[in-house]
Amino acid sequence: MGTAFPTIILFNRHVGGYIFGMAGLEVLLPGDRISANQIPTSQKRKIGHGLRQEPDTSDFTATIGGLLDVDYRKKTAQIATPDGRYIPKAGDLVIAQVRLSAAESFHLYINAYSPQAILPQLAFEGATKKTRPQLKSNDLVYAKVVSAQKNMEIELSCVNPATGKAEPDGLGPLTGGMVFDVSPGLAERLLKKQGVAALEELGSRLQGGFEIAVGKNGKVWVDCPEAGVKGICAVGRCLREMDENELKDKEQKRLVNRIMNELERG
């Protein structure tokens, strides 16, 4: 175990820029043991990615390296890997790219070079056999993951199953704008609105603001109806620098000032 110590230091150094839930920052390596009292004990708890329960005791073992992410209010526990490859999970919002159109469904990419997903042609708001949407290859869709089980194909939907409408998530095909690639960790922070002060600042200062759709698979769609191409590039640059440099709040404000100055200068 002595050799694990330098690696933990390396992890801690990397971890500095992230904000996670209520628990303290605890870095786990594969094989580490987690005692039962560190995790919610309710019967309704949800054990997420990276944790495996020991057969004979109630302790858990980490199966991947990452951060222990415990939310006592939601009674969830998982290991977060902010920079890892996205793994689909039911209930996630993703931006997927249409690969081809089959008889009754579309086949889509969620990640490049990963198993494909299926989106039924009737899983859109107001879609019927006669008025189903026409999507071409390489179109983008904002969808929710319905089912993502091992050894089965991932299923997506662009409609709320209860109400039959695309709201409140705004699901459906995306048009115009631009899509930027970010890390899944930043995408999660954007969805939770944690530590992303730069975008709020940019939204208030950019002429006309901007529209944004965040996919948990690390894709962010941005559109600026008034500011146009330069505005979208400004948002994209903001996202890229936030992602690469893991900026804190003060640094984010400074970044926005720099971007707005360059934007106004033309």
Next chain:
Amino acid sequence: MPREIDISNIERNFILEALQQGVRVDGRSLDQFRSLELEFGDEYGTVTTRLGKTRVHVQISAEVTKPLEDRQFDGIFTITTELSPIASAAYEVGRQTEQEVILSRTLEKAVRRSRAIDTESLCIISGAKCWSIRADVHVLDSDGGLIDCSCVAIVAALRHFRRPDVSVDGENVTIYTMAERVPVPLSIMHNPVCITFSFYHGGDTIVLDATRSEEQVRETSATFTVNDFELCQVSKMGGSPIDAVVLLKCINTALAKGKEINGIVAKKLAEDSTKRDVGGLIAELRAENER
């Protein structure tokens, strides 16, 4: 079989619209290169070149071998390139894709066929023994601009490389180790640099050093190999036609950029040389002194 996933329609339309307005997604101007970084290894002839997010590692090695029958006075110089999945999941080991062939052929013509190295100086005993110089190009990260980055890396590595000193006594050849004698640099005739131009909107928009996304969107591209004083190679494989006057303007731009890049390489080589000269001892040990 993995294949490059097409860019999405939204990205394609946006990049084209932005280029029409003279804007690039990463904020560069149309004729601006990404930052070029050279990192020399401890061993002579080792260099890692970084062009934005594209990363290429080149290793030069030398061994004594028998020259070819038809070129008994020349040494042998080969360039080996391979695209592996470490650069991108679209590449596969062993199977040669079109991009790999294009990369290999362009580098071959840019460096070897333009005689950047004086292969006659690699001859030890004509017809019997000569040096065989081998450049291994490893693409570590691929984000567009592979040809440009690889060419800079090869030339920098060749300029950095030192081969063991050799003495000949009749048929006997003595090869001295690096500790016995100072190794000998290669005889470099000129420093070729590849500059790739991408064309959009029927040739109206010309972009230098395209990223991967911009490469997927372009209509055609042309690669010019230049050194400090002349044009060595023009490579335009298919795509939409480009006016001759436009190509001439591109050549002038390429000549200017080539000088710039060679300046960067020379500066980095000087820095590395200074770093190897621990405590300035080379000046103290110099045998050539003024009277």
